[in-house]
Amino acid sequence: MVRLKNKQIGLSILSAFMFGMYISNSHAASATFDPATGVVDMPVVEVLNGASSAFFHAQLKIEGGVLKLSLASPIPAAKGQERVVFDSATRALHVPSIVVGANEFYAKLQLAPGTSNFSVVQLASNSFQGCPSFATAGPVEGSCILSGEYNQDITLTKNTQWIISGGVFIGGDNANGATLTINPGTKIFGQQGADFLWIRRGSKIMAEGTPDHPIVMSGPSQQAAGEWGGLVLSGNAPVNGCNAGVALCEVPFEAVTSEFYGGNNPEDNSGLIKYTQILFAGFAVRPNEELNGLTLNGVGSGTIIAFVHVHEGLDDGVEMFGGTVGMKHLVLTNIGDDSLDWGSGWTGKAQFVLIKQAADDGDRGIEADNNEVNNDIAPRAKPMLSNITMIGAPVATQGILLRRGTGANIWNTVITGFPDCISIDGEATFLNAGAPGNLTGELTMVNSFISCGSNFLDGPGATFTVADWFTSQSGNSQEEPLLNGFLPASGSPLTLGGAPVNDAFFDNVDYVGAFRDADDNWTEEWTFDF
Numbered sequence: 253m254v255r256l257k258n259k260q261i262g263l264s265i266l267s268a269f270m271f272g273m274y275i276s277n278s279h280a281a282s283a284t285f286d287p288a289t290g291v292v293d294m295p296v297v298e299v300l301n302g303a304s305s306a307f308f309h310a311q312l313k314i315e316g317g318v319l320k321l322s323l324a325s326p327i328p329a330a331k332g333q334e335r336v337v338f339d340s341a342t343r344a345l346h347v348p349s350i351v352v353g354a355n356e357f358y359a360k361l362q363l364a365p366g367t368s369n370f371s372v373v374q375l376a377s378n379s380f381q382g383c384p385s386f387a388t389a390g391p392v393e394g395s396c397i398l399s400g401e402y403n404q405d406i407t408l409t410k411n412t413q414w415i416i417s418g419g420v421f422i423g424g425d426n427a428n429g430a431t432l433t434i435n436p437g438t439k440i441f442g443q444q445g446a447d448f449l450w451i452r453r454g455s456k457i458m459a460e461g462t463p464d465h466p467i468v469m470s471g472p473s474q475q476a477a478g479e480w481g482g483l484v485l486s487g488n489a490p491v492n493g494c495n496a497g498v499a500l501c502e503v504p505f506e507a508v509t510s511e512f513y514g515g516n517n518p519e520d521n522s523g524l525i526k527y528t529q530i531l532f533a534g535f536a537v538r539p540n541e542e543l544n545g546l547t548l549n550g551v552g553s554g555t556i557i558a559f560v561h562v563h564e565g566l567d568d569g570v571e572m573f574g575g576t577v578g579m580k581h582l583v584l585t586n587i588g589d590d591s592l593d594w595g596s597g598w599t600g601k602a603q604f605v606l607i608k609q610a611a612d613d614g615d616r617g618i619e620a621d622n623n624e625v626n627n628d629i630a631p632r633a634k635p636m637l638s639n640i641t642m643i644g645a646p647v648a649t650q651g652i653l654l655r656r657g658t659g660a661n662i663w664n665t666v667i668t669g670f671p672d673c674i675s676i677d678g679e680a681t682f683l684n685a686g687a688p689g690n691l692t693g694e695l696t697m698v699n700s701f702i703s704c705g706s707n708f709l710d711g712p713g714a715t716f717t718v719a720d721w722f723t724s725q726s727g728n729s730q731e732e733p734l735l736n737g738f739l740p741a742s743g744s745p746l747t748l749g750g751a752p753v754n755d756a757f758f759d760n761v762d763y764v765g766a767f768r769d770a771d772d773n774w775t776e777e778w779t780f781d782f
């Protein structure tokens with residue numbers, strides 16, 4: 253059966269929806285339906301597989317009451333145009349426009365595992381239908397206001413300008429869990445720093461954009477950092493900061509201390525964020541206690557974060573407070589403080605990260621703590637990171653600052669343009685690392701290229717020099733990386749300088765930095781212009 257949300261609907265209803273497409277064939281819809289044959293024709297389907305994609309002319313056909321894939325014929329790449337997108341990772345088929353009479357719909361279909369059968373999970377009008385019951389009318393036609401706490405599942409559609417008013421919370425804290433679904437191409441705005449979106453423990457965000465219809469979260473004028481608060485996820489994955497022997501470590505968030513995060517479930521799932529822009533966010537609630545573009549509090553490894561662009565954040569781009577969450581394909585540009593910041597014992601993963609600082613603002617590319625109060629507290633921060641391209645500016649400080657007891661395993665990273673490339677700070681950080689030539693494996697960096705004003709800065713408490721640490725490890729180089737913008741220029745040593753990471757999360761690649769070569773610009777189309 254074809255399913256619409258949780259309700260089963262008959263194919264006659266679906267056919268009635270799709271019949272209009274046939275009538276209005278002149279419209280530039282991304283799919284059409286012929287009721288005589290039961291065929292849904294999709295002239296251009298992009299099939300996403302990580303950062304690569306393939307293009308097809310595809311058809312679905314109603315057979316025996318089920319929508320089945322009946323044709324998939326390869327066609328040349330057709331980026332930059334309206335198209336259907338199939339995401340192999342989520343098995344979701346996004347049809348941005350199907351025409352029904354005078355109306356146009358977004359349709360989301362889901363491929364059942366191990367079959368060629370699709371079910372319809374959503375049909376949403378592409379024209380404004382008035383505000384749903386969970387929102388109030390906004391100041392201009394076509395806008396709706398979200399406020400307060402939501403204990404039921406809600407879906408934000410691209411036909412509406414969604415306005416966040418104050419702290420908008422999805423779910424209670426591990427109670428009344430809800431799912432916030434955000435459709436491709438949806439725009440969400442905050443009006444001031446105190447307007448933010450918060451996914452609480454036990455609830456989920458399902459923000460699945462597409463390359464041609466990214467989700468956008470932004471401020472009202474899109475001119476400066478701090479126009480709205482930002483996006484916060486809180487989860488039940490392990491964090492540090494509790495007293496020894498505490499069975500369940502939960503801690504309050506620094507900027508909003510009524511909100512707790514952390515738990516005992518490393519695989520906790522806070523949902524999915526893909527092809528999403530988070531722009532002009534950040535809010536200083538108190539000095540040194542801020543909302544970031546994307547704040548990840550105790551978020552677990554069941555969560556998917558991929559193809560996220562944080563631009564012009566007032567504080568950090570992405571900040572992890574503990575947790576185990578992994579991320580792929582991040583673009584962090586013009587960030588006011590640190591592009592990537594962690595503390596409270598983050599043990600997650602990241603691959604393919606572009607960090608590019610503005611000429612006039614920014615602190616560190618990566619600022620890494622275990623815990624500020626107790627540098628040796630467990631679980632100790634020890635993420636795995638690979639394929640980072642970090643481009644600083646003279647106004648910045650360090651490319652990477654490793655301090656307050658943090659561990660980390662870093663591969664295939666290039667750092668350039670900062671006053672200092674790498675600093676290690678604090679005796680606990682040095683002791684945890686071991687000694688050059690006899691490292692513990694807790695703090696490592698291999699197959700990485702650095703080229704800064706000064707490549708190394710030895711912080712207080714040093715028991716070895718950062719230079720000895722870096723040069724004693726395999727594949728590291730201080731030669732000029734030869735970038736053209738953020739991509740490797742022809743002849744760049746980065747393209748042959750990498751080593752694969754032996755871990756299932758990571759794509760098996762052998763280059764240094766976030767991009768394979770001059771043609772591998774996976775930031776195209778879905779990002780904000782930076």
Ligand SMILES: [Ca+2]
Binds near residue numbers: 567
């Ligand atoms: Ca911060």
Ligand SMILES: [Ca+2]
Binds near residue numbers: 590
């Ligand atoms: Ca910071």
Ligand SMILES: [Ca+2]
Binds near residue numbers: 589590615616619
């Ligand atoms: Ca900082």
Ligand SMILES: [Ca+2]
Binds near residue numbers: 593595619
């Ligand atoms: Ca920090």
